[in-house]
Amino acid sequence: MKPSIPQGTRDFSPADVRRRQYILQTIRNVFELYGYQPLETPSMENLSTLMGKYGDEGDRLIFKILNNGLNDPKNTEKARTAFERVLDGKNDPNLTERALRYDLTIPFARYVVMHQNELAFPFRRYQMQPVWRADRPQKGRYREFWQCDADVVGSNSLVNEAELLGIYREAFHRLQVPGIQVKINSRKVLAGLAECCGAAGSLTDITVAIDKLDKIGLDGVQKELVQRGLDEEKIGYITRFLSIQSEHEARAHEGRLDAMAQLLAGSETAQLGIAELRQTLAYHDQLSNASWTSDIMVDFTLARGLNYYTGLIVEVATSAVKMGSIGGGGRYDDLTGLFGLKGLSGVGISFGVDRIYDVLEELGLFPAQLASGTRIIFVNIEPRATPILFGYLNELRAAGIAAELYADSAKFDKQMKYADKRNIPFVGIVGASELEEGMINLKDMASGEQRKLAIGDLIATLATP
RNA sequence: GAGGUAGUAGCUCAGUAGGUUAGAGCGUUGGAUUGUGGUUCCAAAGGUCGAGGGUUCGAGACCCUUUUACCUCCCCA
Structure with a gap:
């Protein structure tokens, strides 16, 4: 459907x-x-609280909620008479007693x-x-x-x-x-x-x-x-x-x-x-x-x-x-x-x-920085780097910087496209070489520039927007 | 509650006077490119033409019903 x-x-x-x-x-x-x-x-309010407060037109526009349990044998007779009243344009608590x-x-x-x-x-x-x-x-x-x-x-x-x-x-x-x-x-x-x-x-x-x-x-x-x-x-x-x-x-x-x-x-x-x-x-x-x-x-x-x-x-x-x-x-x-x-x-x-x-x-009066919450996403291209990346995420989040990791190990290209589409301003790249150096390759998505930083410097860079 | 316009691919739309197998752009997926997005090139997937009925040899197109969206009035924010 x-x-x-x-x-x-x-x-x-x-x-x-x-x-x-x-x-x-x-x-x-x-x-x-x-x-x-x-x-x-x-x-929802009781229907009686709302009825008659907004004029005839208003009454007509109130969303009414159908009572539950109308099919219970002990209610069906009441519900039938109530329905007759509703067809006459009236309300009846035996059919609706609540409204939005x-x-x-x-x-x-x-x-x-x-x-x-x-x-x-x-x-x-x-x-x-x-x-x-x-x-x-x-x-x-x-x-x-x-x-x-x-x-x-x-x-x-x-x-x-x-x-x-x-x-x-x-x-x-x-x-x-x-x-x-x-x-x-x-x-x-x-x-x-x-x-x-x-x-x-x-x-x-x-x-x-x-x-x-x-x-x-x-x-x-x-x-x-x-x-x-x-x-x-x-x-x-x-x-x-x-x-x-x-x-x-x-x-x-x-x-x-x-x-x-x-x-x-x-x-x-x-x-x-x-x-x-x-x-x-x-x-x-x-x-x-x-x-x-x-x-x-x-x-x-x-x-x-x-x-x-x-x-x-x-x-x-x-x-x-x-x-x-x-x-x-x-x-x-x-x-x-x-x-x-x-x-x-x-x-x-x-x-x-x-x-x-x-x-x-x-x-065009909305501030531009409303676009994305996440400041940096780490691409997932080197499985051995994952434990280190978790550590980085912890440090970034502790510093109040919204950070995430691309969870699946997809193709680099696909991960970059994802970051771009999400409008995330920075991408952190940690592959085999960065892992060895203990550095992060930080890419600024707006300018395309890239530079290698230690986690401390990276946090300092992202902390000031 | 009254009236008007429209419904074709995930999205925006084309489809001429009814006539073979319904198209485009964007998006998606794959490839060019197993460490680089936003640009480019190639390919593929994706449609019971909103639903039901009718007219016709033949309907996406015409008619009726129904449904949904948008717009106007009433009223309201």
Whole structure:
């Protein structure tokens, strides 16, 4: 049979894994530097934990796991009735009671509620694990992909927002991605807009439509708003709201914030949101590093689909590559309320690892030394040298230098080809003559140069890359 | 969930209006070269043309079904 893997999943070959680990490690280091702690949760959750948390569309995309033991005679009757319910589009614990993790935020909320007595609040955690969605795969979208989140719960301070923006800028600075734009907005401003134009109940419709602005343009947004049942007057107001964006320079936060404060003067919520944006930016200015080249900007057209956000929302993109957002997040009040722990506010961000990979690849930003781990391979051409080579391997490895021996005594030519294909920078040759001299013939594969060294000198040479 | 495009050697693909025995490049293996890779030359192996059915004297090609991949919409990272 022809082997295959499930739709929307991928193998990661050695070079891919190294590159992905480089991204993950860079982000992890930054998370740790900002005082976030690692957390891991199970691949599967109880289905009841996940259902109803991501909207109807989300529920449909959750991968469900079939219960075991359905063929046991004492279960078959229950399973049959349960199956009837499933055919009606419902779930039934007699058929499925577990599901694969859909994101990292809900498991995090569940964890916080379960462990509330052990945790020191505010609790800052980061989490890097795969998630699964039964979506139809397409460009840059997979059924199994990694998320990389940092959240803090139990603090209302905007210091957290300012620091999370700093994490974004620090991480992309370290990854050397050019043209990074960190865009921020406040859900309170959007809620104020809905309020002021007299459509407070249509906040979700408005945000979903606005969110598509850069994709479908102003005309498209207006059409979408009509479809979603808003009248001309309201759409006119929303259009004025959107125009504030284009009428003020990208980096001129003040002018933009002032204009918006004026337009939404009638909404207390909006005024609060604008004040929060100002405060967040003020904090951020104080803690930001002068070497960061990324831009941070207020973008009132930023909406983000997830409707549990209640305060700041943020999205990251790069102007250097044509690609959607490579990170996003925001503040959500009362996330843990769903699991019975009220009054805890959280704010978090997420890195889109797969898209960041594509960006780094397209711009050639992966460090060259990620290619191979092994620094030196010994060819196997003289059987009597084997005991000596084992000794050399021990010494090299003790010195922290990755070394290996070609295990089979194949033709020299074949062994060289192997070293070349593996991209191993050095080959150690010990044949009859070197064995007698107690030396190693060290070949630099890049230059083709060769010289004879004793093991001590060889270690010294390879220790400094 | 809706739509579009495609499936030929390990990989990337060619295969003209249906017509003998389905090709190329790369890769693999062997040899030139039993102590030298990345360059060169020679040779070989490798295919139920995704699967099933149909039209035809004859199908890789045309039709239907099915499956898989890619792309777009919805939604999202």
